[in-house]
Amino acid sequence: MAVTDEAIETIKAMIVSGELPEGSRLPKEETLAATLGLSRNSLREAVRALVAMRILVTRQGDGTYVSSLEPHLLLDGLTFAADVSQGRAAVQLLQVRRLLEPQATALAAAKVTEEDLAVLREILDRCAEAETAEQFIELDMAFHRHIVGLVGNPVLATLLEIVSTRTQRVRLIRGIDTTAAFSSAHREHEAILAALSTRDAPLAAAAAMSHVAAVEQWAAGGGVSRSTAPEWLAGGESVTG
Structure with a gap:
């Protein structure tokens, strides 16, 4: 040594x-x-x-x-490793997100307030009006970050930030049909918000699972046609290089 x-x-x-x-x-x-x-x-x-x-x-x-x-402070140093992940490593990060985010969303369903729902509603309304991919990405991250923040566990929040960074999301959008991507991601977000508004934890978990699972399958399979790439923002993983 x-x-x-x-x-x-x-x-x-x-x-x-x-x-x-x-x-x-x-x-x-x-x-x-x-x-x-x-x-x-x-x-x-x-x-x-x-x-x-x-x-x-x-x-x-x-x-x-x-x-x-504090664990979340020490974990933050792993963000760069997530940013540069590609191929199999990107898929593995998606798998981790699929394990964590549905449970985090379920926990958030028990804590969400009317004020929180109003914040999330405002974010999604702005998402619908986003004119660029960069704007949509920032709002997408804000949506998920607010939900995870309701859990009150900074370690969990940091882990989810690591497995779904802005850099990963930006890299994924290269060459895909962004119009279809906006629409698909927005529908998934609306489903999550609807589930949270009912305070139904299992339903919220299912909506979040659906939001992440499709892109994981796509990434694991090496990609599909650009026009049908599912939920490009759901995981944001670098599968296009």
């Missing part, structure tokens, strides 16, 4: 053991380097890597601290 990798693992172990609790300030560079038996350059490389992982945070002029270590 490289010296820098060993330093990363050692600092992680210090955090896990409680020697460096969340929110604590790291010892001075020279002190920590001596403790770990590292050169200061190797320690700096390790710290930079841990900052990139959101395990450590730097405060200009104040030093380096252990982050809050």
Whole structure:
């Protein structure tokens, strides 16, 4: 194992053991380097890597601290991996979304308020008036994000953001019939909203499942004719390269 990798693992172990609790300030560079038996350059490389992982945070002029270590914060670093996924990896992300989103939507059905329904209604009305794919994508993400937010679980929300990023959605629309795509996605969204308005958790889960399953099947099969690509925004996965 490289010296820098060993330093990363050692600092992680210090955090896990409680020697460096969340929110604590790291010892001075020279002190920590001596403790770990590292050169200061190797320690700096390790710290930079841990900052990139959101395990450590730097405060200009104040030093380096252990982050809050909240799971959703640490998971956010996986977004790039989802953004660049293609082929089989994209399909696997869709499978994860299919497992998570219907249950999240079912949980949201028990918590949704009239105010929430009004917000979702307004988003869908704006979706119907979207003039570009980019506008529709932003509204699509806002629709799903609001629903998942009702659950009150930031870890779940982050996981669903990871398996369905904006970059994935943008890449999927290349070359497909966007008019048909808008119509298909909008119908699926309306079905989800209708289910939420009845507070029927099983129905909400079924509507969300339908919204994701068709595009997963399409992605797994390598694609179909562009004019019949189903629910291009339902999963937004990069299946077109």
